[in-house]
Amino acid sequence: MWQRFTERARRVVFFAQEEAGRLGESFVSTEHLLLGLVREHDSVAARILDRMGVSLTRIRSEIERSATRGAGRQGTDMQLTPRAKRVIDLAYDEARQLKNDYIGTEHLLLGLIREGEGLAGRVLAKLGADLERTRHETLLLQDRQVGTPSPDTQAPPPTPPLTPKTGVRPDTLRASLPWLFSSTPQIAGVHVIDSHTGGEPTRLVIEGAPDLGAGSALDKLNVFKQMFDPFRSAVVNEPRGSDVLVGAMLVPPSIEGCITGVLFFNNVGYLGMCGHGMIGVVTTLASMNFLQPGIHSIETPVGVVKVTLHDTGEVSVQNVPAYRYQEAVSVEVPSIGRITGDIAWGGNWFFLVQEHGQELTLNNVDSLTEFTWRIRQALTENGITAQDGQEIDHIELFSPSPTQGVDSRNFVLCPGKAYDRSPCGTGTSAKLACLVASGKLKPGEVWKQESVTGSVFEGSVQIENGQIVPTIKGRAYINGEAFLMLNPHDPLCWGIGR
Ligand code: PYC
Secondary structure, three states, X not given: OOXXXXXXXXXXXXXXXXXXXXXXXXXXXXXXXXXXXXXXXXXHHHHHHHHOOOOHHHHHHHHHHHOOOOOOOOOOOOEEOHHHHHHHHHHHHHHHHOOOOOEOHHHHHHHHHHHOOOHXXXXXXXXXXXXXXXXXXXXXXXXXHHHOOOHHHXXXXXXXXXXXXXXXXXXXXXXXXHHHHOOOOOOEEEEEEEEEEXXXXXXXXXXXXXXXXXOOHHHHHHHHHHHXXXXXXXXXXXXXXXXXXXXXXEEOOOOOOEEEEEEEEOOOOEEXXXXXXXXXXXXXXXXXXXXXXXXXXXXXXXXXXXXXXXOOOOEEEEOOOEEEEXXXXXXXXXXXXXXXXXXXXXXXXXXXXXXXXXOOOHHHXXXXXXXXXXXXXXXXXXXXXXXXXXXXXXXXXXXXXXXXXXXXXXXXXXXXXXXXXXXXXXXXHHHHHHHHHOOOOOOOOOEEXXXXXXXXXXXXXXXXXXXXXXXXXEOEEEEEEEEEEEOOOOOOOOOOOO
């Protein structure tokens, strides 16, 4: 249902839940949605209200005066009242009539006015926000966004196929320039936010993702693999991305208590879990006000992880249980010789090598990549697999760290031959499991794992029901936001895949 909501519209719903909680209600009603709109004061809806002379402060005071106060609960998973649901349906209908393929704050406003009978509709009517004028202002605003770009962003006249300027939504263009779009393909816009965690990038899709249907995160991952693999490649591969990029996609959770589900993918396929990616996702969601500091559960295809957003902005990820599957497995690697490592699970499968004679430094990453790639190929050629014949698709080398107070440095080769710029959350989890298995780490002790780039994760374990449950702590930084344009007439629309 929320797939087509813009980031701001989602925030409005989130704020509406908070407002309902603040007023002691257990359900989100129309007045809470309107209060949510008021709180998102830089939105298109707020600008429309402003142009119509409807004061946001006045809206708030009218509602505060008339709204009832209950003794309900707080939460971000509150249900909508039937009237609030109708507002959402009407918002969809308004978007459809305006030929917008997203639901923005302006459509929510139109939905609230059209619904009319709830407290929000009554307040808006009282303050003079009528439907026709609001629709008119919406069109004007959408036109102006496209029609009068500032001189320094003016693009040359479009030649087919139309290439929209960065920052202008193709759906908005489509509504405003229908005569051009009638002769050009439907260009899909995918809204992404990029972050990096210890140098390793994560691209979170927040709008424009395919609908993967119902079921668990694992079910959805299977649908993603079977039906939408080109979307994966379009988002992370060149020319829009690069081999090192890890993609993340939010999906509705199927497990009660989880705030969302997340699927991770990369240049060649999919990951069960991703530690650095999870830290990036949580940081991004927090920046969008979808998450507050505290503990939250998130569903992944390999199980539920518990994330803690700290007041400092750091994120701890309590991963799925990790374990050493086999110790000291040897493989003959052509032109290298015999290499011995442990096979362990940390949300993905790893081959962990301690003795390798390599220098784990940044200026050596090309030869480290070749070295670990050969190990990976040798494992495959010798039929060495993880549990139930699963492929070991990550190779991890360790050495002492040159940094005082840091326990170890690693180099991690990921499935698509890119190396992890971070210490690898799932790789560190696998390492912790091996340390515990060999009696070198006790529950509660902190292990500092450094990457080849020098970034550090703090790891520790707890034993729960006899299982090793690792926690990884790190920090991500947001470093970009974009609308990716997927133009089916572009021969490389779906990325350069391997
Ligand atoms: O942090 O778990 C991780 C990860 C896996 C692949 C890249 N990063």
